[in-house]
Amino acid sequence: MTTKGKTIDAVWSGTWVADRLGVRLHGRDGDRQELTGLLGLALRRNPKRAHLLVSQVLGKHVPQSPETVYAAGYGLGLRVRELLGGAAADAVVLGYAETATGLGHCVADGLGAAPYLHSTRRPVPGLTPAGGFEESHSHATSHLLLPEDPALLSGTGPLVLVDDEFSTGNTVLNTIRDLHARHPRDHYVVVALVDMRSPADRDRLDAFAADLGARVDLVALAAGTVELPEGVLEAGGALVAEYEARVAAAPAPLDPLPLPTPRPAERIALDWPAELPDGGRHGFTPAHRARLEQALPGLAARLGAALGPAPGRVLVLGNEELMYAPLRLARALEQAGTAAEIRFSTTTRSPVLAVDDPGYAIRSRLVFPAHDAPADGPGDRYAYNVAGAGFDTVVAVVDSAGDTPALHEGLLERLRRHAGRVLLAVVPSYTPPARVTAPASAPASASATAAAPGSTPAPASTSATDRQEPIMQPELIMLPEPLRGPAFSSYPPEDVGWLLQDLSDIELEAPTEEREEAIQAGGAHYAESLPVEYQPSAAYQELYQDALETSAIRIARAVGTVTETVLTQRSPSPVLVSLARAGTPVGVLMRRWARFRHGLDLPHYAVSIVRGRGIDANALRWLAEHHDPADVVFVDGWTGKGAITRELREALREHQQAEGGPAFDPEIVVLADPGGCVATYGTRDDFLIPSACLNSTVSGLISRTVLRSDLVGPHDFHGAKFYRELAAADVSTAFVDTVAARFADVVDAVEGEVKELLAADRTPTWEGWAAVERISEEYGIHDVNLVKPGVGETTRVLLRRVPWKILARRGAGADLDHVRLLAEQRGVPVEEVDGLPYTCVGLIHPRYTRGATGADGKAVAAK
Structure with missing residues (x-):
């Protein structure tokens, strides 16, 4: 500085970190001064390690003299040239993105005549990867190898791999293993500014080279180890959380x-x-x-x-x-x-x-x-x-x-x-001409030894750096970037990124009665088709507007409460992941509250979850590649009986078992929890949330999500449609703007409510699930999925399904005006009952066929 x-x-x-956490650097030959001249220490919240080695000569985090930066890499290149002798003329240099891209260039300069390639996170349309690997780091994504000349990595001369530091060595070993399986060679040279491996890691490299039948040398400016006391990860995480909380609570920006x-x-x-x-x-x-x-x-x-x-x-x-x-x-x-x-x-x-x-x-x-x-x-x-x-x-x-x-x-x-x-x-960004050659694949014998997603990597030592080591893939699978408005959805692009694929050009809608018959007959799943988008009448639109004006301040208070609870108990910098589509307006509002109250710009994505089939696994992989799973907070609009709450927990458990790595927190957060199913919520009242009144026109013009095997492949996101043609009726942005305009009015109320909630016992009671089972038995409905409790779910029954009847809590007032209007329009009886924990419950007939009648003799099919 x-x-x-x-x-x-x-x-x-590094003194600040060393004094507080007891982290120590030890030179290989007892010369600590050589290491401290090259490295400082910092902290970050990370599920694997809290400390970060900060290079003083890399030119990344610390401004440095350009000559010093260039000389460090160039000098390493000279040492590699001396090591290789005459073979240096045939060497190729490979650097790792993003940190070592410049360092690798400088090493190649020192070598003299060596061509250079670095991995990249930028996919190029029309350019097929020649290889690549994944990093599961909280800020990393897929790494690609995109040489203009596909033969660049296929030679037999020495391969020089350059990273900023050599810690456990997993990154480099996995790279060598994969590339050697494709194009074997006799000599590899690993180059780094510092070599921080433990003795066990050094022995492992020697054994690896012997098994490979190739020479593996290492060249570094300095060598040593990092001493980490017991409990340093927890202590470091707590220290980072403390300082991040101070920044979040600061009354004014630090600029x-x-x-x-x-x-x-x-x-x-x-x-x-x-x-x-x-x-x-x-x-x-x-x-x-x-x-x-x-x-x-x-x-x-x-x-x-x-x-x-x-x-x-x-x-x-x-x-x-x-x-x-x-x-x-x-x-x-x-x-x-x-x-x-x-x-x-x-x-x-x-x-x-x-x-x-x-x-x-x-x-x-x-x-x-x-x-x-x-x-x-x-x-x-x-x-x-x-x-x-x-x-x-x-x-x-x-x-x-x-x-x-x-x-x-x-x-x-x-x-x-x-x-x-x-x-x-x-x-100018250089883009080579497109080529369509397929990536080279590893021989069968090699694929058995190469690390794969979900496999157990080599044991990490306490000298590991701030990177989870990547796992080389025989075939690289690149997941697309999120869809954003205005190309997909009517929300501003910064409000939400949709981890979905666009199926807008495919006819997926089916008449409601046909869908219901197929679903209940077991011949189709509800996520394989879409209901025809319900177009509300003028009277219903007016009812929606009245409901929004009446409840905007109530919703604003719930948004503030749930967001502040998340920031206090889950993460000071959460990644909001809403369950499309009911959760998405809530995620947008939570993001806006965080910016309004704390100046935070929280990432927000929408993903698909399908009852009975789980959450989109590819969306989870994308999230894990781009963010720390510990920061991910799943968001939904409300709970009914808690089916999606259970679905999410089970899906994340299965995903963790299959893929390993840092786990996602399965505890969903919701705006309203009338079912008593979650511990983090804005309210447990069952009241009208206006976004439940409409379909796509209050959710960015996005349809329900679709999961059908002929449309969604094993490496695709789940699908959805963007109803651009409904733009004239769209109120998505107007809805969140109206609620956000009331944020300033509820700040004090939110502060008091959060204090009460944090001191209260919020253990889920699952009262709603018990009520659903009771109703199911009383009305002879043997599938609890046909009982839809709460105002939000009842509204969706009337909009999307073939309802049998509506149960309303006796004396329920204006919160049910829109339900009564919809029920009247569709010829569905509303029955007032006592002892209902919800404001209302929607029932779908358990024996639906076209033209069938219910127990009261009325036609089940909608008019």
């Missing part, structure tokens, strides 16, 4: 006030050479390197001219995987003496706790939304040690895929608050 022109890091940047006259970001015409790749995503050859070296003086001159004669302290800020190009630009500026001081770092998707203390490696962080849509998807991204560092000028370098409106509204806007001047340099 620095002030204007003055370094103030007088103590080791300084805007500059008096903030200057807009200035775009620089960089004039990057045509067809020169921006990095090693698709391969970077010695010829590319020669072209870059030739172009660098001119590129630096254009940057220098834009900076002017007195730019002050300058930070060149790269962007996630784009590390090498901005590093070389920064180094060229430094060599040209453009400014008194040039520093280099890059943004990252890795969330790390920031503590403004000289003995802590991450002094500050800027948080901004992702802007690289093809690679990132939604969520927060970070720039560390930039705020408060005294930079006069920041040059942000992105590729053209990241030059989006979100970049200007997010990162650049944040940078303007911390630097007198912000410049933007855009490097």
